[in-house]
Amino acid sequence: MDFGTGPSSTNTEAGSYKRIEGVGGNFSVLIVDDDPIIRRIHRVMLNKFGLVTHVVENGKEAVDLFRSDTCFDMVLMDMEMPIMDGPKATQELRAMGVNSMIVGVTSRGLESEKQSFMGAGLNRCHEKPLTTDIVTSLIQELIKHY
């Protein structure tokens, strides 16, 4: 630990926030969540990985964005939201032909709920809040497939 008298040092521990070459501003992520705390945490976390982020508060706003020809490489979709929830929004996006990577984010651990959310058209599903390890693996998948 550095007890110096300068500004707080950035975490440079191996495995966290390694800027992945070629990512930078290339990948964009839409964060869809009704919880402002989660939106803030995920936004800052993804920005640290060099991703460009946009946030909306519910599924309908996400669908409207894609409908207006705004595209994102990845969507972080919360399961429970007012107006339009995650499963419904995911179904709509897939029905529209959206091929972006859609990652479900749930605060419930129930396997059955995760399965049914996956069935709506997700690529992956994780419990929130996301950890840096999970984000790393999501980016690796993005690089591989998109």
Next chain:
Amino acid sequence: RHRSRREQAQIMEVGQLQRKFVDYTASLFCEGFLDAQFTQLQQLQDESNPDFVVEVVSLFFEDTEKLLNDLTRALDQQIVDFKKVDAHVHQLKGSSSSIGAQRVRNACIAFRNFCEEQNTDACSKCLQQVKQEYSLAKNKLDTLFRLEQQIAEAGGAVPM
């Protein structure tokens, strides 16, 4: 170069505050007030987000105070809407989990079990428990942030 007495005193003061901060933080983890998720938040803080932890925790305080009011009102009704109560507790469980407020989160888990049973008395007791855990967590975190401020004011860096 030769340090003046004042500089020496300042360096000692910063050192003491930093040790206090480290010890206090460690105790919060030891006693189960905070968990690994809080560490994740600390790791997200940097020059471009220098007040990240305080900001997110403040959001949590605002959110929780509102939820606790809503819960008190909901359990006070003649006919309790347990679905509503459960929804509030679910939200509180989520946000406390996001900032690593472990004991608040655990109190919520117990609470939800009684919501399922539709047991008003047990739920009221749980609410008291959650309020207590929240109050403790808030005090601890406020103390932690105050220590950080003292370190910064003394010209030091906050050890993370």
